[in-house]
Amino acid sequence: MRRLLVINPNTSASVSGLLQTHVQAASGPQVRVRTVTARFGAPYISDEASYAVAGHATLDAWAAALVKPDGGPHEAPDAVLIGCFGDPGLLALRESSAVPVTGLAEAAFIEAARHGRFAIVTGGERWGPMLERLAQALGHAPLLAGIHKVAPTGAQLAADPLAASALLGQACRDAQRHWGVQAVILGGAGLAGMAAAIQPALDVPVIDSVLAGARWALCPQAPPARRGTPGFDVAWFNVSPELAALGTQGATP
Numbered sequence: 001m002r003r004l005l006v007i008n009p010n011t012s013a014s015v016s017g018l019l020q021t022h023v024q025a026a027s028g029p030q031v032r033v034r035t036v037t038a039r040f041g042a043p044y045i046s047d048e049a050s051y052a053v054a055g056h057a058t059l060d061a062w063a064a065a066l067v068k069p070d071g072g073p074h075e076a077p078d079a080v081l082i083g084c085f086g087d088p089g090l091l092a093l094r095e096s097s098a099v100p101v102t103g104l105a106e107a108a109f110i111e112a113a114r115h116g117r118f119a120i121v122t123g124g125e126r127w128g129p130m131l132e133r134l135a136q137a138l139g140h141a142p143l144l145a146g147i148h149k150v151a152p153t154g155a156q157l158a159a160d161p162l163a164a165s166a167l168l169g170q171a172c173r174d175a176q177r178h179w180g181v182q183a184v185i186l187g188g189a190g191l192a193g194m195a196a197a198i199q200p201a202l203d204v205p206v207i208d209s210v211l212a213g214a215r216w217a218l219c220p221q222a223p224p225a226r227r228g229t230p231g232f233d234v235a236w237f238n239v240s241p242e243l244a245a246l247g248t249q250g251a252t253p
Helices: 013-027 048-065 090-096 104-113 127-137 154-159 161-179 195-201 209-217 241-245
Strands: 002-008 031-037 079-082 101-103 118-123 144-150 183-187 206-208
Touching: 002 013, 002 048, 013 031, 013 154, 013 209, 031 048, 048 090, 048 241, 079 090, 079 104, 079 209, 090 101, 101 104, 101 209, 104 118, 104 127, 104 183, 104 206, 104 209, 118 127, 118 154, 118 161, 127 144, 144 161, 154 161, 161 183, 161 195, 183 209, 195 206, 206 209
Parallel strands: 002 031, 002 079, 079 101, 118 144, 118 183, 183 206
Antiparallel strands: none
């Protein structure tokens, strides 16, 4: 049985539950999905400050997930998925992990790009520049036609799925019409499962970022990890014991 570790970079247990349910359903019975929640940070990542803290929280949650409460090692995952549409800590975790790592946004970009030019529909006004920067860093900016942001945050949308479906459906139709794209990404952990209800109203694929993440993380063609054992190439000070334990031993501050 394969093992997938999902990291929720915010502190919301309800978002972790949503990720666990949808990623496990998408992965099937031959995959054991384990979702862990950030031990500090914001309940919802909505701006540059909460995004920056979430990168640290992602690394911390990953380090903690590698050990059991009694100090022994957990079974190593076969892949890691960062369960946030924005992928905080992605490049740092990929550098440090001994298994493939992706995030909801990167996985959705990869899937959408197979169809051609794509647009993003997501919740939260401040996400635009952050997602544009991420697409640029990951090499997907040329095919990203635009980002349609709705005013409610992902957390607010998840709290009222019926209203969210109507609002997001219209946003997806507007994005397709305005940019003439070949795919639309519905981005956000809190929006998991909503793309299926919206899809019949569009004649291009509506990509659920959570399901895209599950598919990529366990894909046989996922790029291999860059190191043989998990760890960091620096020593850490005044961080969690689990994070410090993965730092280079004997390095000077």
